[in-house]
Amino acid sequence: MSHRVETHPRPQLTRERWTDLRGEWDFAYDDSDVGLRQRWQDRPECFDRRINVPFPPESKASGIGDTGFHPVVWYRRTFRVDPDEPFERLLLTFGAVDYIADVWVNGQHVTRHEGGNTPFSADISPAIRDFDAEQVVVVRAEDQPTDLTQPRGKQFWEPKPRRIWYHRTTGIWQPVWLEPVGEKYIEDVRWTPDLDRGLLGMQLRLNAPPDGRSPLTLRVRLSIRGDLIADDSYTLQRRETRREIGLEPVVLGLGRRRLLWSPSHPNLVDVEMTVEDDGRIIDRARSYTGLRSCGFREGLFLLNGLPVYLRLVLAQNYWPESHLAAPSDEAIRREVELVKELGFNGIRIHQKVEDPRFLYWCDRLGVMVWGEMANAYAFSETAVQRLTREWMEVMERDYSHPSIVTWVPFNESWGVPNLPRDPAQRDYVRAVYHLTKALDPTRPVIGNDGWEHFSSDVWGLHDYALDGDSIRERYATAEALERTLTVLPPLHHSVVLERKRREGEPVVLSECGGISYAPDPGTPWFGYGTVRSDQDFLAKYDDLIGAIQESAGIAGFCYTQLTDTEQETNGLLRADRTPKLPTDRIREINRRPSRAIPGDLVAQVQAAAEITAFGEGGV
Numbered sequence: 001m002s003h004r005v006e007t008h009p010r011p012q013l014t015r016e017r018w019t020d021l022r023g024e025w026d027f028a029y030d031d032s033d034v035g036l037r038q039r040w041q042d043r044p045e046c047f048d049r050r051i052n053v054p055f056p057p058e059s060k061a062s063g064i065g066d067t068g069f070h071p072v073v074w075y076r077r078t079f080r081v082d083p084d085e086p087f088e089r090l091l092l093t094f095g096a097v098d099y100i101a102d103v104w105v106n107g108q109h110v111t112r113h114e115g116g117n118t119p120f121s122a123d124i125s126p127a128i129r130d131f132d133a134e135q136v137v138v139v140r141a142e143d144q145p146t147d148l149t150q151p152r153g154k155q156f157w158e159p160k161p162r163r164i165w166y167h168r169t170t171g172i173w174q175p176v177w178l179e180p181v182g183e184k185y186i187e188d189v190r191w192t193p194d195l196d197r198g199l200l201g202m203q204l205r206l207n208a209p210p211d212g213r214s215p216l217t218l219r220v221r222l223s224i225r226g227d228l229i230a231d232d233s234y235t236l237q238r239r240e241t242r243r244e245i246g247l248e249p250v251v252l253g254l255g256r257r258r259l260l261w262s263p264s265h266p267n268l269v270d271v272e273m274t275v276e277d278d279g280r281i282i283d284r285a286r287s288y289t290g291l292r293s294c295g296f297r298e299g300l301f302l303l304n305g306l307p308v309y310l311r312l313v314l315a316q317n318y319w320p321e322s323h324l325a326a327p328s329d330e331a332i333r334r335e336v337e338l339v340k341e342l343g344f345n346g347i348r349i350h351q352k353v354e355d356p357r358f359l360y361w362c363d364r365l366g367v368m369v370w371g372e373m374a375n376a377y378a379f380s381e382t383a384v385q386r387l388t389r390e391w392m393e394v395m396e397r398d399y400s401h402p403s404i405v406t407w408v409p410f411n412e413s414w415g416v417p418n419l420p421r422d423p424a425q426r427d428y429v430r431a432v433y434h435l436t437k438a439l440d441p442t443r444p445v446i447g448n449d450g451w452e453h454f455s456s457d458v459w460g461l462h463d464y465a466l467d468g469d470s471i472r473e474r475y476a477t478a479e480a481l482e483r484t485l486t487v488l489p490p491l492h493h494s495v496v497l498e499r500k501r502r503e504g505e506p507v508v509l510s511e512c513g514g515i516s517y518a519p520d521p522g523t524p525w526f527g528y529g530t531v532r533s534d535q536d537f538l539a540k541y542d543d544l545i546g547a548i549q550e551s552a553g554i555a556g557f558c559y560t561q562l563t564d565t566e567q568e569t570n571g572l573l574r575a576d577r578t579p580k581l582p583t584d585r586i587r588e589i590n591r592r593p594s595r596a597i598p599g600d601l602v603a604q605v606q607a608a609a610e611i612t613a614f615g616e617g618g619v
Contacts, residue, residue, distance in 0.1 A: 007329050007357070008357075009093070009095050009174070009175035009177055009356070009357065010093070010095075010119070010356060011288075011356055011357060011359075011360040012189075012287050012288065012289075012356065012360075012400055012401070013186065013188070013189060013285055013286075013287055014285065014286045014287075015179060015181070015284065015285050015286075016284075017085065017179065017180055018177050018178065018179045019079070019177060019178040019179075020175065020176075020177055021053070021077065021079065021137075021175075021176040021177055021178060022053055022054055022175055022176060023052065023053060024050050024051070024052060024053075024077075025050070025051055025053045025075045025076060025077040026044065026047035026049070026050060026051075026075065026076040026077060027047060027049040027050060027051035027057070027064070027073065027074065027075055027076075028040070028046055028047045028048055028049060028073070028074045028076075029049075029070045029072075029073055029074075030072040030073065030074055030140075031070060031071070031072070033071070033072050035072065035074055035140060036140070040074055040138070040140075041104040041107055041109075041138040041140075042107050044076060044136075046074070047074065047076045049064065050063060051063055051064055051075065053075065053077075053172050053176060054095070054172050054173050054174050054175055054176065054325050055173070055322045055323075055325050055327075056098075056168075056169040056170050056171055056172075056173050056322075056323055056324065056325060057070070057073060057170055057171060058167050058168055058169060058170060058323060059167075059169075059321060059322045059323040059325070060320075060321045060322075061319075061321045061322035061325070061327060062322075067159075067160075067167050067168070068159070069145045069146075069159065070170065071142060071143060071144050071145060072140065072141070072142050073140075073141050073143075073170055073171045074138065074139065074140050074141075075138065075139040075140075075141070075171065075172060076136065076137070076138045076139075077136075077137055078134040078135060078136050078137075079134070079135050079137065079178065080131075080134060080135065081128060081131050081135060083131040083132075085180060086180075087125070087180030087181065087182070088125070088181070088182045088183040089123045089125045089180070089181050089182065089183065089185070089207075090123065090124050090125045090128060090178060090179070090180050090181075091121050091122070091123055091124070091178065091179045091180075091181060092105065092110070092121065092122050092124045092137065092176075092177075092178055093119060093120070093121040093176070093177055093178075093179065094113070094119060094120055094121075094139075094172065094174070094176050095119050095173075095174025095175045095176070095355065095356075096116060096117055096118060096119060096172075096173055096174040096353075096355075097113065097116065097120075097139065097141050097171060097172050097173070098116030098117075098141070098143050098169050098170055098171060098173060099114065099115070099116040099141070099142065099143040099144070099150050100112070100113070100114045100141065100142040100143070101113045101114075101120070101139055101140070101141050102139070102140045103122060103137065103138070103139050104136075104137070104138045104139075105122075105124045105127040105128070105135065105136065105137050105138075106127050106128070106129055106135060106136055107136070108126070108127040110122040110123075110124050110127055114386070114389075114390075115151070115386070115389065115390040115393060116143070116150070116151065116152070116169075116374070116390075117151065117352075117353035117373075117374055117390060117393075117394060118353065118390055118393035118394055118397060119174070119397060124137075139171075139172065141170065141171040141172065143168070143170040143171065145157060145168055145170075148376060148377040148378040148383075149376050149378045149380055149382045149383035149386060150376060150386060151373065151374045151375060151376050151386060151387050151390055152168075152374060152375075152376065152377070153350075153351035153352050153374030153375060154166050154316060154318070154350070154351045154352070154374075155167070155168045155169060155324075155374075156168065157377070161566050161567060162526075162567065163526050163567070164526060164568060166316075166318060166323070166565060166566045167323055167566070169323050169324040169325070173323075173324050173325040174325065174355055181207075181283060182282040182283055183282070184206055184207065184208060184210070184216065184275065184277070184282055184283065185206065185207050185275070185282070185283040185285075186204060186205075186206060186207075186273060186275060186283055186285050187205045187206055187207040188204070188205045188396070189202065189203070189204045189205070189271075189273070189285075189287055189400070190202075190203045190396075190399045190400045191269075191271075191287070191289035191400045192442060193289065193290070193291045193292060193293065193402075194244075195260070195291065195292070195293050195304065195305070196293075198246065198247050199244040199245065199246060199247060200222070200230075200244070200245045200247055200269070200289070200291070201242070201243075201244050201245075202220065202241075202242070202243045202244070202245060203240070203241075203242050204218065204236075204240070204241045204242075204243075204273075205239060205240045205241075206236065206239050206240075206275075207239075208239060209238055209239040210236060210237060210238075214277070214278055215235045215236055215237045216235075216236040216275055216276065216277055216282070217233055217234070217235060217236065217275070217276045217277075218233065218234045218235075218236050218241070218273065218274070218275055218276075219231075219232070219233045219272075219273070219274045219276070220232050220233075220234070220245065220271065220272070220273055221271070221272040221273075222245065222247075222269050222270070222271055223269070223270050223272075224258075224259060224267060224268070224269055224270070225267075229247060229269070230245050230246070230247065232245055236275070247291070256304065259291060260290075260291050260292055260304050261290030261291055261292040261304075261363075261366075261402045262292065262303055262304060262308075262366065263345040263346070263366040263367060263368060264366065265366070266290070266363065266364060266365060266366030266402075267290065267291070268288045268289070268290050268363060268364065268402070269288060269289050269290065269291060270286070270288050271286060271287040271288055271289065272284075272286055273285050273286070273287065287400075288363070289400055289402060290363060290402025290403075291402075292304055292402050293305060293442070294405040294406070294442070294443055294444065295444060296444055296457055296458065296504065296505060296506050297504055298504050299502075299504060299505070299506050299507065299553065299555060299596075300506060300555060300597055301444075301458070301506045301508070301555050301556060301597070303368070303405065307597045308345070308597070309555065309556050309593075309594045309596070309597040310345070310346055310368070310508055310555060310556025310557065310558070311343065311344045311345045311346065311556060311557065311590050311591070312344060312345075312346040312347060312348050312368070312370065312508075312510070312556065312557065312558035312559070313339060313342065313344045313346075313347055313348070313558065313559050313561065313562045313572070314347075314348050314350050314511060314558050314559065314560045314561040314562065315335070315339070315347050315348065315349055315350060315561065315562040315563070316350055316351075316352065316561060316562075316563070316565045316568075317335065317349055317352055317354055317358065318352075318563075318565045318566070319331065319575075320566075320575045320576070324352065326355060326357075326358070329357065332355065332357050332358050332361060333361045334577065335358065335361075335562075335577075336358065336361040336362055336365050336367055337361075337365065338562070338573065338577060339367050339562065340365060340366070340367060341583050341587065342562075342572060342583060342586050342587055342590065343586060343587030343588070343589070343590030343591045344367075344559075344590055345366075345367070345368055346367055346368030346369065346370070346405070346558075347362070347367055347368070347369055347370070347562070348369075348370040348372065348408070348510065348558045349369060349370065349371065349372055350372060350411070350561070351372060351374050351375060351411060352372070352374055353371075353372075353373065353374055353394050354371075356397065356398070356401075359398060359401045359403060359404070360401075362401070362403035363401055363402055363403045366403075367403055368403060368405045369401070369403045369404045369405065369406075370404075370405070370406045370407075370408050370446075370510075370558075371394070371398055371401075371404045371406070371407055371408065372407075372408040372409075372411065372449075373387065373390075373391050373394060373408065373409045373410070375387070375410060375411055375414040375415045376414070376415040377414055377415055378415065379415055379416055379417065379418070379422075379424075379425055379428070383415060384428055387409075387415065387432075388432060388435070391409055391432065391435075391436070392435070392439065395407070395436065395439050395440060396439075399439075399440060404443065405443060405444070406443060406444050406445070406446060406457075406458060407436050407440065407443055407444075407445045407446070408445075408446045408449050408460075409429075409432045409433070409436060409445070409446075409447070410429055410432070410446075410447060410448040410449065411448070411449045411450060412448075412449065412450040412451065412462065413448060413450070413451070413452055413493075416428060416429055416448070419448070419452045419497060420452065420494065420497060426454065426497070426498070429447050429448055429454075429455060430447070430454070430455045432447070433445055433447035433455035433456070434455070444457035444458050445457050446458050446460050446510075449462075449510055450462040450493070450510065450511065451489065451491065451493035451494060451495055452493060452494055452495070452496070452497050453495060453496050453497070453500060454496065454497045454498045454500045456505060457505055458505055458506050458507075458508055458510075458555075459485075459495070459496075459502065459505050459506070459507045459508070460508050460509075460510030460511075460558075461484075461489075461490060461495065461507060461508070461509055461510065461511075462490065462491060462509075462510060462511035462512070463490035463491065463509055463511070463512055464490075464491070464511070464512060464513070464514050464528040464529070464560075465490070465512070465544070466528070466529040466540075467540075467543060467544070468543035468544055468546060468547030469547070471512075471544060471547035471548055471551070472547050472550065472551075474488075474490065475509075475547075475548070475551040475553060475554050476547075476550065476551055476552070477552060477553075478552060478553055481507065481551070481552075481553040481554075485502070485507070506555035506556070507553060507554055507555060508554065508555050508556045508557065508558065509548055509554060509556075509557040509558065510557075510558045511558055511560050512544065512548065512557055512558065512559060512560065513528070513541070513544055513545075513559040513560050513561075513570070514527055514528030514529065514560040514561070514570040515527065515528070515529050515530075515531060515537060515540055515541065515544075515570055516528070516529065516530045516531075516569045516570045517530075517531055517537050517569065517570075517580050518530070518531065518532050518533070526567050526568045526569065526570070527568065527569055527570035528560070528570065534580075534581060537580065537581055538581050538582075538585060541581070541586065541589065542589050545557070545559070545589050545590065545592075546589070546592070548594075549592055549593070549594045549595065550594075550595050551594075551595065551596055552595050552596050553596060554594075554596055555596060555597055556594075556597070559572070563575055563577060572586060
């Protein structure tokens, strides 16, 4: 059993007892799709390979490394249940399986899930045999490689990757684990800070309502760095409970640096939860959250009510040896550390729903995140249903991460290629925008990042200008910015549709740069401009970022990109995560104050005033 929160596959709802099922599984391709008819779930002899889970079979880390088209794959492994660790229910959870998964335990079908980016669980206790016997779990995963109605992100639908698309990921690509629980247990919890009223909203859901004999009791203890800030108890009479926990002394005035969450001081609130039935503890779990708010006003992006300049980097979070799956727990943490070391205060995870363990380190180390959906590439009724259903699951999973400050359901009109002329596609984007706002009114939402805005709280523009002068010409003044938005947009796409006028929404260059550094001759590569030396690369980066920082109307930028990824050679880091340029010079450039929003400096001045007035401990 494992219990470290930083390695727990679900860091915002952890229990001490869980069993990691990563490692070697039996594996088989089912190219003729005969496995269901022949009942492979009952036939171990059909599994002729071994695979290292959770790495996709297309990757070298899986031990297979076959990048061909294999629409149906099967997995099988055994496990034992410890008879000395009693349980009433045993949950089997998959972090993500791409794309449709069917799961059997001891030949009994226990669950089916559609969606390649989100978790699902099954109570497998009814299928457990005698404790002395080995238990068998079998998974069938179907992932049609050319189906463009599937939300697929950067996974290419042709046999070989090219331009900005990469190898596919099939089957299990995030952790798998077992978790023993009681008859009643906490199924989900979400946290909503309300800084204006000094409250922390809690929404807790049990797996089933109390049975009616007597209500259950929930005890919630909140602490920051070991200091207790709340200890409340509530009666649970229904499956779902909503409460507001008073934190008035915590969030008042001058103590914000010690108590609120931001990139410069990523304070987290640790939560202990126990559920009792007539004094007997039936579930005990831990969670965490951060006290922060995010929003926008008058062209500014706000964090905790203060303007903050967005210094983001675009990240594919794709590794050469393991593709969409991170190669190790350590690699996940290191990816976030590299973002910080390069002087960025945030990250836009591009066309990927990232592993919750990555979001944990963004929470813990202080990196703002734009949470993005992996898009489909076709518009149809099926595509609409698939993306909408999965996007709601994404938001449910990630709602409580304080690092996520913006939602991005669509990118560059992918999956909605005819927005200017098709009212149905515009209604779809508008509906998903409002659905996102309805499910989470606390964060800004970008309806369609890049161009063709008509439902967005932030106007993200993609501009791969190759020199600072072009940036200055387009954005240096309010007049230049207005002309770019309405008359001469970058990349030949309309910035706005339906004559939408800006009403305080910030403008962010949410993709820019993309400089490719001396690709090898004869090797397929992709970038938005090429330099041939360290000196030229650093000078070009300095020129582009400096021109953006000089703009009076730009609220931030997102540089493309963090790492080289397959044939895309436009990373600040190589694919092995080694830097191409001195890290301290990139950090120095990124951290220069901006003309439009010196919000980081405002926060630093306020923090210095707090320390001067009250000492390092704050209020």
